[in-house]
Amino acid sequence: MKKNTIIIFASLGLLLVACNKDEKVITPAAPGNEFITTIVIKAVNQSNLADTVTAIWKDLTPGDATPPTQTDTLKLKINTIYNASIFFLDETQSPIGDITEDILARANYHLVCFQPSLFTAVSAFSITATDLDGNTPALPIGLQNKITTLNADFGNINLQLLHQPNIKDGSCGIGSADVNVDFKVSIQ
Amino acid sequence: MYKKTSLFLIGFLYCYSITLSCGLKLAGKLLCINDNAAIAGAVIHVEGTNKSCISNMHGYFQLDSICTSSIQLHIDLVGYVHVDTSIYLTDSNTNIILYMESKDLHADEIHIDGIAVHPSELQTLSSEVIPMAERLDLSGKSLGEITKIVPGVTTLSTGGNVVKPVIHGLHSNRILILNNGVRQEGQQWGSEHAPEIDPFTASQITILKGAASLVYGADAVGGVILLEPNAILPDKMVKGDYHLIGNSNGRSITNALALEKGWKKIGVRVQTSQKRGGNLKTPKYYLDNTGTCEINASAQLTYSGNRLQLNGYLSTYNNKYGIFSGSNIGGDSTELIAAALKNKPGSKNEFDYTINRGYQTVGHTLSMIEGNYKLPKSEINFKLSRQLDERQEYDFNIPYTNGADLSNLPGLSFKLKTHQLNITYNHPSFGLWSGTIGFDFFTQGNIFKGLGYRTLIPNFRNYNGGIFIIEKIALNKTIVEMGARIDRRIQTIYRLNPTTLQLETPQQEWNNLSGAIGVNHTFTPRLSGNINLGTAWRAPNAYELFVDGIHGATSTYEKGDSTLEHEKSLQLNAGIQFQQHHLSFKLGAYVNYIDRFIYLEPSRQYAVTYQGVFRVFNFNQQATLFIGGDMELSYQFENGWSSSLKGNIVRAQNLITDLPAWQIPPANFRWGINKSFTNFQKLEGLLITLEFDYTSMQKRFVKNLDYINPPPSYSLTNVGLSYPFKVKKYTCNLALTVENLFNRSYRNYMNFFRYYADEIGRNISLKLNFKI
Numbered sequence: 001m002k003k004n005t006i007i008i009f010a011s012l013g014l015l016l017v018a019c020n021k022d023e024k025v026i027t028p029a030a031p032g033n034e035f036i037t038t039i040v041i042k043a044v045n046q047s048n049l050a051d052t053v054t055a056i057w058k059d060l061t062p063g064d065a066t067p068p069t070q071t072d073t074l075k076l077k078i079n080t081i082y083n084a085s086i087f088f089l090d091e092t093q094s095p096i097g098d099i100t101e102d103i104l105a106r107a108n109y110h111l112v113c114f115q116p117s118l119f120t121a122v123s124a125f126s127i128t129a130t131d132l133d134g135n136t137p138a139l140p141i142g143l144q145n146k147i148t149t150l151n152a153d154f155g156n157i158n159l160q161l162l163h164q165p166n167i168k169d170g171s172c173g174i175g176s177a178d179v180n181v182d183f184k185v186s187i188q
Numbered sequence: 189m190y191k192k193t194s195l196f197l198i199g200f201l202y203c204y205s206i207t208l209s210c211g212l213k214l215a216g217k218l219l220c221i222n223d224n225a226a227i228a229g230a231v232i233h234v235e236g237t238n239k240s241c242i243s244n245m246h247g248y249f250q251l252d253s254i255c256t257s258s259i260q261l262h263i264d265l266v267g268y269v270h271v272d273t274s275i276y277l278t279d280s281n282t283n284i285i286l287y288m289e290s291k292d293l294h295a296d297e298i299h300i301d302g303i304a305v306h307p308s309e310l311q312t313l314s315s316e317v318i319p320m321a322e323r324l325d326l327s328g329k330s331l332g333e334i335t336k337i338v339p340g341v342t343t344l345s346t347g348g349n350v351v352k353p354v355i356h357g358l359h360s361n362r363i364l365i366l367n368n369g370v371r372q373e374g375q376q377w378g379s380e381h382a383p384e385i386d387p388f389t390a391s392q393i394t395i396l397k398g399a400a401s402l403v404y405g406a407d408a409v410g411g412v413i414l415l416e417p418n419a420i421l422p423d424k425m426v427k428g429d430y431h432l433i434g435n436s437n438g439r440s441i442t443n444a445l446a447l448e449k450g451w452k453k454i455g456v457r458v459q460t461s462q463k464r465g466g467n468l469k470t471p472k473y474y475l476d477n478t479g480t481c482e483i484n485a486s487a488q489l490t491y492s493g494n495r496l497q498l499n500g501y502l503s504t505y506n507n508k509y510g511i512f513s514g515s516n517i518g519g520d521s522t523e524l525i526a527a528a529l530k531n532k533p534g535s536k537n538e539f540d541y542t543i544n545r546g547y548q549t550v551g552h553t554l555s556m557i558e559g560n561y562k563l564p565k566s567e568i569n570f571k572l573s574r575q576l577d578e579r580q581e582y583d584f585n586i587p588y589t590n591g592a593d594l595s596n597l598p599g600l601s602f603k604l605k606t607h608q609l610n611i612t613y614n615h616p617s618f619g620l621w622s623g624t625i626g627f628d629f630f631t632q633g634n635i636f637k638g639l640g641y642r643t644l645i646p647n648f649r650n651y652n653g654g655i656f657i658i659e660k661i662a663l664n665k666t667i668v669e670m671g672a673r674i675d676r677r678i679q680t681i682y683r684l685n686p687t688t689l690q691l692e693t694p695q696q697e698w699n700n701l702s703g704a705i706g707v708n709h710t711f712t713p714r715l716s717g718n719i720n721l722g723t724a725w726r727a728p729n730a731y732e733l734f735v736d737g738i739h740g741a742t743s744t745y746e747k748g749d750s751t752l753e754h755e756k757s758l759q760l761n762a763g764i765q766f767q768q769h770h771l772s773f774k775l776g777a778y779v780n781y782i783d784r785f786i787y788l789e790p791s792r793q794y795a796v797t798y799q800g801v802f803r804v805f806n807f808n809q810q811a812t813l814f815i816g817g818d819m820e821l822s823y824q825f826e827n828g829w830s831s832s833l834k835g836n837i838v839r840a841q842n843l844i845t846d847l848p849a850w851q852i853p854p855a856n857f858r859w860g861i862n863k864s865f866t867n868f869q870k871l872e873g874l875l876i877t878l879e880f881d882y883t884s885m886q887k888r889f890v891k892n893l894d895y896i897n898p899p900p901s902y903s904l905t906n907v908g909l910s911y912p913f914k915v916k917k918y919t920c921n922l923a924l925t926v927e928n929l930f931n932r933s934y935r936n937y938m939n940f941f942r943y944y945a946d947e948i949g950r951n952i953s954l955k956l957n958f959k960i
Contacts, residue, residue, distance in 0.1 A: 008489070009498045009557055022603075023633040023647040024682055026691065034588040036798050057798075063738060065745055065795040065804060090588075102588050163585045165545075167536070176513075176546075176584040180800030 034097050035062040036179055038089040039159065041074055043082040043147060051077075057159075057181050060091060073184040074157075076125075082147040084127070086112055088161065088179065100143065103161070107133040112142025113160045113172035122155030122185040139170045149187045156182045212254040212277045215317060216284040218247040218263065225560075225567055225614060227288055228419045230265035244418045248392060250319055257769070263288060276713050282767060285311070311660070312669055312706025312720040313398045314340075314763040314776045321391040321418065321429075324923045324957050325877075325908055328433035328442040328463070331365075331387050335413060338395050339834045340776060340818035342853040346380035346940040348438070348468040348948045349480050349509045353383075354938065355397055356778055357814050357838040357852050358410025361729055364400070366414045368501050370556050370573040371404070373606035373632060380739075380940060384505045384552035384577060386484035388431070388444040388461045390415035397818075398761035398778060401702045401724035402671045405628050405654050409724040409757045409782070420448050420455025420490055428960040431461075437951035438478070439539065440465030455490040466541040471931045471949035476535035477510035479543045497560045504553045511546040513584070515743060515944045546584035549598075552577045565616035570609070577604040587639050599639050606632040623659035628652070634730065644737045646683035648730045652676070670705040677727050681734065698727045698754050717764040724759070728752040732786055732807045738799065743943075745795040745802040746788065752809055757782045770824040777817040785812035785842075789850050790894050803895060811843040828864040833857065839888065848888035853938050854898070855884045877908040886937045899942055902934035915958075923955040 038058045045051035055074035059066075076082065090097030103110045114127045126148045129140035159182075164175030218227040226247030233240040234251060243249040254277060263271035268288040275284065316338045320326065326334045332343045332351030344359045345351040355363055365372040365383050367390075374384045387393070393415055400408040426449045433442040444461035463482040467474045486503035514535035556573035580598035587594045608630035615623055633649045658671030677698045685692050704722030711717065735748040759780035766773050786809045793804040816838035824830045835857040840849035858881045865874040886898040910923040931950040935942040 009491070009500055009559075021633060021649065023635050023649050026643075026647060026682060026684055027635070027637040036588070039798065059796075059798055063797055063799065064736065065747060065797075068796055068798075099588050165586075177800055178585050178588075179798050181796075181798055 034090040034099055034102070035092055036088050036099055036161075037062050037091040038087075039179060039181055040087040040089065041084055041159075041183060042087070043074065043076065043084040045077070046081045046083060053082075055183055057183060058091070062092070068181075071184065073186050076147065076149050076185065076187050078124075078149055078152055078187055080149050082149075083130075084145040084147050086143050086145070086159070104141070104143065107141045108135050108139075109163060109165045109168060110141060111139070111162045111164055111168060111170070111172065111175070112145075113162055114142075114145070115158045115160065115172060117156030117158045117182045119182060120155045122153050122157055122187070124150035124153035124187055125157070125185060127157070133168075135168065139168055151187070153185075153187045155185060157185050158182050212257065212282075213250065213252050214254060214259075214275065214277055214282050214284065215248070215250045215319070216286055218243045218249060218286050218288060220268075220288055220290055227265060227268065229421060230263050230268065230288065233262045233264070235260035235262060242421060244392065244416075246392070246416050248317065250322070252322075261286075277767075283317075283765075310396060310400055310403055310669070310704075310706075310720075311667055312708045312718045313396050313400065313722075313761060314718060314774075315394055315396045318393040318395070319391070320387065320393055324910060324921050324955055325925055327388070327431050327444075327955055327957070328435075328953070329387070331383050331385050331393075331413070331415075334387055334393060335395055338397075339774075339820050340397050340816075340836045341395060342836065342856060342938060344851075344938050345936070347512050347515070348475065348478060350380050350382045352381075353413060354853055355395070355411035355413075356780065356816055357840055358780075361407055362409040362726060364404050364408040364412045366404070366412060367503075367554065368416065368556060369414075369558060369571055369610075370554060370575070371606075371608060371630065373575050373604065373608075373630075374552055374577045375550075375579050375602055375604060381550075381579070384507070384550055385415065386461055386482075386486070386503070386505055387415070388446070388484070389417060389459060389486050389503060391418040392416050397776065398720060399702075399704065399722035399724035399757055399759045399780075402656060402658060402673050402704045402722060403626070405673070406652070406675055406677065406700070406724075407726050409726050409755070417457070417488065420450040420457055420488070422450040422452055422455075425449075426960075428958075430958040432956045434954045435465070435951055436953070437948050438465040438468045438480075439541075440480070453492050455488070455492070457488040458486070459488075460485040464541070467539050468948045469539070470946035471933045472946065473537045474539055475945055475948070476513045476537070476540075477544050477546055478512050479541050480507065480509040481543065482507045495562045499556075499558045501554070501556045501558075504551070506549075506551050508543060508547060508549045510543040511548065511584070512941060512945065513544070513546055515941060545582055545586070547582050549580045549582075550578070567614040569612045569614075571611075573606075573608045575604075575606045575608075577606075578602070583639075594639060597639060598637075600644055601637040602645065603635040603637075604632060606630060620661045620663065621659060622662070623657065626656050626658075628654045628656075643683060644735060645731050646681050646734050648679055648681050650677060650679040652678075665710040667708040668706070669708075670703075672701065672703045675700045675702070675725070679727070679730070681730065683734070694750075696727075698725075700725045700754065700756075714768050715764065715766050717762070719760070719762040721758075721760050724757045725754055726757075726786075727754045728786055728807075728809075735807075738795075738797070738802055743802065745797075745804045747804060747806050749807045749809075752786055752807060753784055755782055755784045755786055755809065771822075773819065773821040775817065775819050778815070780814040782812050782814065784809040785849075787812075787850060792893070810845065812840055812849050813843055814838060814840045814849075828866050830862045830864075832860045832862075834860075847890045850890070850893065851938065852886065852888065854886035854901075857882045873912045875908075875910045877906075879906045879908075880904070881906065883936070896943060898937040899935035902932060904932060904934075905929040919959045921957040923953075923957075925953045925955070927951045927953070 037060055041055045043053050053075055055072040056070050058070040059068040088099040090099055127145050129142040130146050131141045131144040132138035133141050160177045161179035162175040163178050167174055218230055220227050228243055230243045231240055232249050239251055241249050241251055257277045260274050268290050271288055330351045332353045335341045335353045336343050340356055342354045343351050344354050352359060353363055367385055372383060375381045396412040400412045404412055426447055429446045431444040442463040446459040448457035461484045466479045468478045484505045489500045491498040553576045558571040561568045579602045581600040583599035610628050612624050612626040631651045635647055636643050636645050654673055654675040656673035660669040680693055680695045683692055702723045706720030708718040732752055733748050733750050735746045739746050757780055761778045763776040788805050789808050791804045791806045794801045795804050818836035820834045822832035837855045838852055840852045842849050860879040862877045865871040882903040885901040889898055906927045907929055908925040912921045928950045933946045936947055
């Protein structure tokens, strides 16, 4: 009895000391994961297709505290209507990854929202989504938009890419934000 | 929860008492005078009554429902000299230490003994014991919620599911938890990570308030929480203990079963508990995605020989819990303030058991073997243990991919492995002197995996070693203890340089000397006091040094500081205990100076990321002074009525900036009224409790430092009822409790979710306990 007991406890003890040092190997980020580094607004003047303006918001170190690499001002003309397309890119990869396609593929769960910025908001300006998803009834996606400008103004517009799995109802206040950035807008 | 019902609930217990009519309680610890080791299995009997009990594996015993204040105690254990002593009980809650002298150990072959896990060091620190086996009202609660019944202990939480203890204003890595005598090593660095422990494994929880580094090593700056099971005593029968608990808030069900069988020399215990709960509810709305699921199990095997005792223990803790979706505010501080002021968060307002994305899974396994070998006049203890702590954090959002399916991979994953060895030697006593020499060693490795662009916490390996000596002299009415300890810690970080992506392995080293001296004096049989001057230290952990990233659960961006140095505490803890007839009080006071106190502080800066603008919190260190006190006053009226008042206050000041320290618990007072029904025939043993719990507003804060001001004061009302009964020969106990009876909406300064949502509303619990 005593001998058996000692053997049981001794083998339990041996289990405890087995040890390896996995921490010396640093696990790389899972392959295939995409980071949103770049958000592009491309606006085309409806009455003059050659008049195209582009604004880029870029942070090549996504998710850290270093300031964004590039924050362009979207320069628009007064009293003009634009067709605006939004693109989301991963520039940490080569070739550059296009996340816009992933969003389109899961359009029923996504919504791009434009809202007044909490900082100085641009006001002489309206933007409405023109594309629709596959929900019933169909709801806006927000990758394609119509911008209408009024008088001269300068300020910020807030762009959010919302992830709304099974709760999308066209409104902006729900879901979680995959992207939440401010673009500077100048209307002249 | 009603906090001050212990005295009476205990009285309802099956234990070993038959009449349940009187409210006095005697609790104590039984030690061997030769070597100060705890004595288990001794029978303590009150002369002239049928009351008796048996000391547990750590020497603790408890006698309840004693009717007369002057009693004669008899203590017997084979191998020890019979003790016959008179004791005067003036209050319902008397604590004593008793000594037994051992006879020749060879004299009797059937001598039963427990394992002395640790000798009774630090007797000059204030401590409090929660007898879990007898506190049905506390069953099914988390460790943080259980320990807050002790004055001086408060909680720090992140929502309703993550609650951790705060002792004298200090928490997380400054509180050491010993589970079965093993330092609990989990992912405790983050405020939103609760200790990975199932309180059902403990039949007794002891809280040591104050610096305990001397015996337990680095990190025991604020105090120590010891969770201990009972000794498995020889019995012809298999003993069982079953709990079934239902909570209205979260609609949760908990059940726990423990079975044990003790033979002459061998003891076996197996235990398991499960919990399943859904969304918690504040008075006005449900908290979306706050479900929880927990499965735990443990097994214990003991051997008690004449000289050798062995104890093997295995346990596993597994928890999955949702992160409140309303806390995922990927925006800037203005949104946060808007959220704080909003009546309802933007999340779904309905009940659901489903745990959706935005969840964490935590697994903790412990395997341990300990032994104790008695020499003629001394004793050697050893303990070897291994812990594996794994945490996976799943983000609210499914990651974007260019092909591979990453939807089932956690965004962040941590794996912390710890191996520990402790050896202590209780040397033979020289006259009135007794003492212990100890050696501790532990090493741990952390492995981080993530889907993110950068690591949140780097991989690391640390080695920790310490030796200590503690000596005690027991005079007639005075115990004096003193000791010293040397520690060394080496930590190597393994990480990729963020710019060059080359492997870096910076190494840091800390060497430290700690010491303590204390006195415990009995002035009169009614009045005793203790005072302890001690030092403690703590090295900055890898999180405090290197964290750099967004903290999903709290929507903050946390930044470590690799230049942080270790912090060092010098503290004075004092207490007095008084008992006379029906009145008793305990007072405690402390002054704790922490040099280079490490803290996380809002910076009022923002990190601009593609996911939004996040509040930046920085780790910083500055000399900080903590001053505080706690008190407990109770009075026993006639006819089973009693009342108690408990309170604690802590003030903390940053001595460099001369401003109040951030996130210090506000003052809290709890007033309880209890009525126990005795001599009521069918109502015999019924207990009704009523408690008022008042928490003040923390008015000591730095204006414009935090993003919102501390919430206002609040008071809660809790009621409880418990009733013991018998089904055939089995002892049963039924308890009904209502917390936050009036369903008050309030927010708690010590909850990180105070920015987003109210605290949970009314909760009705029904608890049933069966013992066979």
